[in-house]
Amino acid sequence: MQIAQRMMPLQANVFADMDRAKAAARATGQSIVDLSLGSSDLSTPTHVLEAIATALSDPTTHGYCLFSGTQAFREAAARWYTDKFDVAVDPETEVLLLIGSQEGTAHLPLAVLNPGDFALLMDPGYPSHAGGVYLANGQIYPMPLIAEDGFLPRFADIPLAVLEQSRLMVLSYPHNPTTATASLDFWQEAVAFCQQHNLVLAHDFPYADLTFTGKPAISALQADPDKTCTIEFFTMSKSYNMGGFRVGYAIGNAAIITALRQIKANVDFNQYPGIQRGAIAALTGPQDTVHNMVATFRQRRDTAVAALNRIGWAVPKPDATMYLWAKLPNPWSERSKEFCLRLVEQTGVALAPGIGFGKAGEGYVRIALVHPPDVLEAAIDRIAEFLPGAP
Structure with missing residues (x-):
């Protein structure tokens, strides 16, 4: 049996690797806080x-x-x-x-x-x-x-x-x-x-x-x-x-x-x-749920940026989306996939490696704000324990 050659570029998938890493961490007893997927946790109106x-x-x-x-x-x-x-x-x-x-x-x-x-x-x-x-x-x-x-x-x-x-x-x-x-x-x-x-x-x-x-x-x-x-x-x-x-x-x-x-x-x-x-x-229909959704993610953005700054990871405050785009500190600046794999293994916090979005994404991670503020703060506390030299 032969598979079409057009499928070859689709074989490698960083997000599939992250999915396996999350499953492996869960199997060892880690409680997973998944900030790697942009799937909203809010309810349909x-x-x-x-x-x-x-x-x-x-x-x-x-x-x-x-x-x-x-x-x-x-x-x-x-x-x-x-x-x-x-x-x-x-x-x-x-x-x-x-x-x-x-x-x-x-x-x-x-x-x-x-x-x-x-x-x-x-x-x-x-x-x-x-x-x-x-x-x-x-x-x-x-x-x-x-x-x-x-x-x-x-x-x-x-x-x-x-x-x-x-x-x-x-x-x-x-x-x-x-x-x-x-x-x-x-x-x-x-x-x-x-x-x-x-x-x-x-x-x-x-x-x-x-x-x-x-x-x-x-x-x-x-x-x-x-x-x-x-x-x-x-x-x-x-x-x-x-x-x-x-x-x-x-x-x-x-x-x-x-x-x-x-x-x-x-x-x-x-x-x-x-x-x-x-x-x-x-x-x-009524658009109040849209306004409430925006307010929810604004609060999460503010909470997460403040918490990251508190642990010494300076991340800009975005004007849009449900994400933070965070430049990795040394010594991880060119190892976004390894950073994310080790982070979820050791802390249970899952982020999306920048390399998964393209070559120019290396050196960054994407943080999806898909949990309430208290969960985001607790996840960032776990990240602080992982980062070397964090206050």
Whole structure:
């Protein structure tokens, strides 16, 4: 039996290594505090759960759901986007329901890349972005993100030879894992660059609401309201704590939406209509749960940053996301995977090694703020015992 060569780049997975390390630590009696995964511990809003529960007894929701069956959801998503970002959206041609945004970002390369084409990806970046390119037999050009540049890519550094063979650029702000945000000026520059080089601009946008500035993050479509080259992916997982329900959507250029829809038609049907009804309730119902979610993560951010500073680990306070992006102290500055493996083995605290997000992520760890403040403080006390020279 032979496995396809396209699977080879998917064999190595730092997060699978961390999963085994957590299991091994648990087997020795360690109590695990898992800060390695960005899976919110907050509850799905009650009115969302009620909409889903009511749908379960409706037999019209029990069959396959084709594109026409997603109309009510697409209309709700279009209205939500227009109200939030002042961008006109056609729900018939510019919106596509997804089984989580990761499904959409992973399938997009199949729709826009030919074998051997380049995709320009953030380094560090979300691992599934690379996985989708590999499955499409594309090539990856990593755009390094460094602190000195605010973790924004330098478009001028991309070689012309690569650009001539590139078809896709993937960006994501607020950014996982670095927590960086991007201004409207940056997005205007990105759109102009993609227009100049005939690139599809894909914006993975799960943290649209999870900002601590009092207003939502900038949408890429605010810089490309005519949707000349842009597609944006949103998930219900973060704003509405619906990660387990696997529902999201794409909004953008009609031709790109059509191509992605054609891929989906050959791979899957649409999400269960009851879950769609729950998502509609989330988008159209009271938004106080979103505000409460942001307040919860702001408090956790403040608590964790203060506790880390107290033990001598200086970590910047992010303006967005549910993470901290922490530069490792010596002697761990180039050994993020080893640091995380040893930390969970000796203390039970699990963090995500920066190298798992790309070469430029080495020297950092990502800390997910997915536990209450008292648990975060206790976990950081354990880290203090592990770090050499901690006060």
